[in-house]
Amino acid sequence: MILEIKDASFGYGKKTVLRNISFQVGFGEFLCLLGPNGVGKTTLFKSILGFLAVKSGEIMLNGQGINQWSKPRLAKVVGYVPQAHTPPFPYTVLDVVLMGRIAHLGSFSSPSREDVKIAEESLDKLGAYFLKDMTYTEISGGERQMVLIARALTQRPQILILDEPTSNLDYGNQVRVLLQIKKLSDEGMTVVMTSHYPDHAFLCTSKVALLNKKGFEIGTADEIITEKNMKDTYGINVRITRLADNHGADIKRCVALAN
Numbered sequence: 001m002i003l004e005i006k007d008a009s010f011g012y013g014k015k016t017v018l019r020n021i022s023f024q025v026g027f028g029e030f031l032c033l034l035g036p037n038g039v040g041k042t043t044l045f046k047s048i049l050g051f052l053a054v055k056s057g058e059i060m061l062n063g064q065g066i067n068q069w070s071k072p073r074l075a076k077v078v079g080y081v082p083q084a085h086t087p088p089f090p091y092t093v094l095d096v097v098l099m100g101r102i103a104h105l106g107s108f109s110s111p112s113r114e115d116v117k118i119a120e121e122s123l124d125k126l127g128a129y130f131l132k133d134m135t136y137t138e139i140s141g142g143e144r145q146m147v148l149i150a151r152a153l154t155q156r157p158q159i160l161i162l163d164e165p166t167s168n169l170d171y172g173n174q175v176r177v178l179l180q181i182k183k184l185s186d187e188g189m190t191v192v193m194t195s196h197y198p199d200h201a202f203l204c205t206s207k208v209a210l211l212n213k214k215g216f217e218i219g220t221a222d223e224i225i226t227e228k229n230m231k232d233t234y235g236i237n238v239r240i241t242r243l244a245d246n247h248g249a250d251i252k253r254c255v256a257l258a259n
């Protein structure tokens, strides 16, 4: 799926949060959106999801403006992983993951055996199958995050939007989840996520967009994650270092300096 933002401005009522943003993410691309707290990352996502109208410009999916997409049609193709939340009812984990199939079910129909199989496979892919029969309100924040990602995978979307998908995860699960998402993008899914960690962008993404007071910039991780850009964006000194992985491939890392 191709997501295209054309000279769009975003905001609430009279308040404009982001101005004149343009970018494109295509089949199999994985875009990481970096930027400081409050810069407008979630606002951009709300607009892509159709929850918030753009103030000007256009958001297109496969060449068609999203205002021409019906809500049910959008719900089938766009998967969204919000920051972890606690629902008011004590559903089982499997029930929460099965909610990812809702857009594919007819009115009043219940999930089929195939739907349950897809939901179980999604949990399994993330190493979270053991949570299946637990009560969603009684698992940890990180476990809930895994369940929300499994719910989005169960939807089998064409584009996956993730708002800080690793924010509650331990060090190992952060890497496992990112590599799993990268696998989906390698298989052709379009992925857009936010992160507060430049290293996540180095690890798995094909494009990086940087939002800061100076504006908006997009390119490869190597082009965008520079010592100057990180200083301009986060106000801290960093050093970008290189090392080799177990196969000799080059990996970059962004290291914060104490001075």
Ligand SMILES: Nc1ncnc2c1ncn2[C@@H]1O[C@H](COP(=O)(O)OP(=O)(O)OP(=O)(O)O)[C@@H](O)[C@H]1O
Residues within 6 Å of the ligand: 012, 015, 017, 035, 036, 037, 038, 039, 040, 041, 042, 043, 044
């Ligand atoms: N419903 C709302 N009505 C008015 N202003 C809002 C609303 N939601 C967010 N904002 C404002 O829009 C700006 C951008 O907020 P947003 O949540 O998009 O930032 P963000 O980049 O996702 O931040 P974070 O990294 O902290 O999650 C902030 O100034 C915020 O106060």
